[in-house]
Amino acid sequence: MDLSLIIMQLLSGIALGAVLVITALGLTIVFGMLGVVNFAHGALFMIGAYAGLYLASLTGSFWWGLLLAPILIGAFGMLIEFVLIRRLYGRSIDDPLLLTFGLSYVLVEGVRIVFGSDGIPFPTPPQLIGVLDLGIGFFPRYRLFVIVLVAVVLLALWLTLEKTRIGLIVRAGARDPTIMQVLGVDIGRVWLAIFGLGVGLAALGGVLAGPMRSVNPEMGSLVLAEAFVVTVIGGLGSIVGAVVAGLMVGISISLVALFAPEMATIVMFALMAVVLLIRPQGLFGVRGRTA
Amino acid sequence: MPKSASTSKITRRTALAGLSAGAALLAMPRIGRAADETIRIGFPTPLTGPFAAEARDQVKCAELAVKLVNDKGGIGGRKVELLVRDDKLNAGEAATRTLELIEKDKVHAVVGALSSAVQLAVNEVTRARGVIYVSISQSDTINEAKDFSKYTFHEALNPHMTTAAVARQTLKKGMKVAHLVADYAYGHEMLRGFKRAQAAIGADNVGEILHPFGAADYSTFMPRLMSMRPDVLCISNFGRDQANAIKQAVDFGVKQQMKIVVPVILHNQRLAVGPEVFEGVVGGANYYWGLEGQSKSAAAFNAAFKAANGGAIPTDYGAYGYSGVGSLLAAMQTAGGTDTDKVVDALEKLQYDLTKGPQHYRKCDHQSVQSVLVLESKKKSAMAGDNDLFAVLANDTGSDDMLRSCSELGHAT
Numbered sequence: 010m011d012l013s014l015i016i017m018q019l020l021s022g023i024a025l026g027a028v029l030v031i032t033a034l035g036l037t038i039v040f041g042m043l044g045v046v047n048f049a050h051g052a053l054f055m056i057g058a059y060a061g062l063y064l065a066s067l068t069g070s071f072w073w074g075l076l077l078a079p080i081l082i083g084a085f086g087m088l089i090e091f092v093l094i095r096r097l098y099g100r101s102i103d104d105p106l107l108l109t110f111g112l113s114y115v116l117v118e119g120v121r122i123v124f125g126s127d128g129i130p131f132p133t134p135p136q137l138i139g140v141l142d143l144g145i146g147f148f149p150r151y152r153l154f155v156i157v158l159v160a161v162v163l164l165a166l167w168l169t170l171e172k173t174r175i176g177l178i179v180r181a182g183a184r185d186p187t188i189m190q191v192l193g194v195d196i197g198r199v200w201l202a203i204f205g206l207g208v209g210l211a212a213l214g215g216v217l218a219g220p221m222r223s224v225n226p227e228m229g230s231l232v233l234a235e236a237f238v239v240t241v242i243g244g245l246g247s248i249v250g251a252v253v254a255g256l257m258v259g260i261s262i263s264l265v266a267l268f269a270p271e272m273a274t275i276v277m278f279a280l281m282a283v284v285l286l287i288r289p290q291g292l293f294g295v296r297g298r299t300a
Numbered sequence: 301m302p303k304s305a306s307t308s309k310i311t312r313r314t315a316l317a318g319l320s321a322g323a324a325l326l327a328m329p330r331i332g333r334a335a336d337e338t339i340r341i342g343f344p345t346p347l348t349g350p351f352a353a354e355a356r357d358q359v360k361c362a363e364l365a366v367k368l369v370n371d372k373g374g375i376g377g378r379k380v381e382l383l384v385r386d387d388k389l390n391a392g393e394a395a396t397r398t399l400e401l402i403e404k405d406k407v408h409a410v411v412g413a414l415s416s417a418v419q420l421a422v423n424e425v426t427r428a429r430g431v432i433y434v435s436i437s438q439s440d441t442i443n444e445a446k447d448f449s450k451y452t453f454h455e456a457l458n459p460h461m462t463t464a465a466v467a468r469q470t471l472k473k474g475m476k477v478a479h480l481v482a483d484y485a486y487g488h489e490m491l492r493g494f495k496r497a498q499a500a501i502g503a504d505n506v507g508e509i510l511h512p513f514g515a516a517d518y519s520t521f522m523p524r525l526m527s528m529r530p531d532v533l534c535i536s537n538f539g540r541d542q543a544n545a546i547k548q549a550v551d552f553g554v555k556q557q558m559k560i561v562v563p564v565i566l567h568n569q570r571l572a573v574g575p576e577v578f579e580g581v582v583g584g585a586n587y588y589w590g591l592e593g594q595s596k597s598a599a600a601f602n603a604a605f606k607a608a609n610g611g612a613i614p615t616d617y618g619a620y621g622y623s624g625v626g627s628l629l630a631a632m633q634t635a636g637g638t639d640t641d642k643v644v645d646a647l648e649k650l651q652y653d654l655t656k657g658p659q660h661y662r663k664c665d666h667q668s669v670q671s672v673l674v675l676e677s678k679k680k681s682a683m684a685g686d687n688d689l690f691a692v693l694a695n696d697t698g699s700d701d702m703l704r705s706c707s708e709l710g711h712a713t
Binding site: 024152227232267 | 516517522551577
């Protein structure tokens, strides 16, 4: 087995991991700050892909779809929080879980009614069609773009959370919402924004995945399972954990595919089992934390 | 609320009329069943999951076959009813639904399933209960003596005949062939078929990769497939797996280095990823609407389907639903009813031509002997219209020579 093949395989793994990171991130942020396990995350990922496709064909440009779909679906997420989720804060963790689980069915069926259950083609943006010669092999331009874009989004997110006043409020709100209210911060608005951000990230993942897969109403269900595995490995609620675990899962799948391709899906769950045995709270999770 | 306004207007007379109509509606199925007037055909198929698009076409076409018979007065004056059930592409679910269809709904025969693994589960249930089953998805195993019963019929093509026809059109002596295969019964059977055809032609196998069934991402298999440097890449998977695998192979520049070949090229998946991605991909098929120029039965089938479905055209797996149910109903017509032994006998003797030319069920294994098409996906600029998807490379007339011999399958000859 030559080295260049292994490097190509690593690169495939990182590209795969990048989409996992973006989707798991939304899930973990919402859980970490709101204590809501969002089972509609996969469905919102799918809605994001459809919205991106729709907006791209409306404006004639993939880039508008990529920019507008996460914003639009993020706003839709805020509406969900305002109308539905908000009523369930302070109740047991099962309540929002069941609500979002039901919501995911509504969303998937809704898309089936509007767009049909067949897959729809999502064309790759013309600037990113084709492969790039890396000297050791060819790699799709689009997947390289996905890696770069995800890195940029992560950096922006990190800077916002760590270096801005908004980030400070968000982090403090996650730790002690009561004190924040005493200090005069409208915590309800913070939660609204956080849920919108989580949903927007799911939608971004959907738009990014669109040109790599065919777009269909069930595309979110597999993604939801993957995103949960990544969040559990990384530690529920941990942003760093989601990033590290997402890349770890992507690379593991890719390297296993090289030696035992039929095991490629199982490896993700095996990895989760091992992590849970050694560190039940996940790699970067806080021990004993439940919502 | 408008509702309260209307309730206040209900008089005793309308209420009574409504009640009695409701009671009649409730009693109706019971009356129908007691007289045993209707002929009930069970139809398990995966309405949800990665094969949903193909399954839905199967249902539409099966309904069409039933409608055409009912329009002509049914079978011996009895109406035919199709009972569609979602098997969720799961063998256990399919077995349960089939059992319910037989025990609870008292169906007279079962047609359906859309996965080689699921159809074997359905077949287990039907043959144990002596109910006729016409399978309409590809399988070699179902022909073999181990899984065969006198009640088992196989309307679909089988992997052996499909891969042989495709290989004849695409492979030459000395070519290097690599395989990407879905890791379940369908993939394994297609791989076995291709390897047998390859050996006969003298092409070399340079490697095979099994991928998990229902995978969304195939990128991790591409570097290794490229490093095998084959002339032809055979991708043996089905439904959305086919669309995703071909799309991602094309993204990785596979087509610049090698030709992509599939055992079964799917109408719906070609629509799902677009002409640019599928351009030049070659695969087998049981049916393509474009046959209507050469075949009167295809023209008639297309016309009937269009009339019933608002001008839409029938697809490959849809045609199986039509011919599977159609052949069964034709045999029931001959048998004069639903007596299982008489219908089996009629099916064995039946010569039918419903979609593309003459077909019959071979006596020893009940495999439908039929023509096999080899199609090539057209370039966008070469398409005459939105439905002009494929060019017909070959239309091999059906013959017993296409099938494995009865003795090879373990049947007494």
